Amino acid sequence: MRESTLERRLVREVERIGGKAPKWVSPGNRGVPDRIVILPNGQTVYVEMKAPGKQLDPLQVRWAKILNRMGHRIYKIDSNESIDQFIAEVTR
Numbered sequence: 578m579r580e581s582t583l584e585r586r587l588v589r590e591v592e593r594i595g596g597k598a599p600k601w602v603s604p605g606n607r608g609v610p611d612r613i614v615i616l617p618n619g620q621t622v623y624v625e626m627k628a629p630g631k632q633l634d635p636l637q638v639r640w641a642k643i644l645n646r647m648g649h650r651i652y653k654i655d656s657n658e659s660i661d662q663f664i665a666e667v668t669r
Contacts, residue, residue: 578656580628584611587624587654590664591616598624608636610644610651616667624663627655 591598596616601623603609610623623644625637633641633653641651652663 578629580626583654584626587660590660594664594668608640620667622667623649623651625653627653629655631655
């Protein structure tokens with residue numbers, strides 16, 4: 578399965594639960610997560626999309642650590658199962 582296919586499904590599933598998942602482009606800040614997921618009830622989380630089985634690159638790991646230290650949640654999604662798990666977790 579391709580990363581782009583997973584990304585389209587993530588956006589659809591987030592919109593289905595009333596959220597938005599815009600692409601995050603931050604010139605000069607390579608490695609930021611692919612998507613900012615804005616959810617009902619004031620939740621905002623970050624998602625890094627990867628092809629199945631692919632790992633985060635060093636800049637992505639660095640950004641994940643920065644965001645975590647600041648109290649933000651960041652998810653790596655690389656499968657349909659991880660999309661389902663993500664949706665279940667953010668709708669609890």
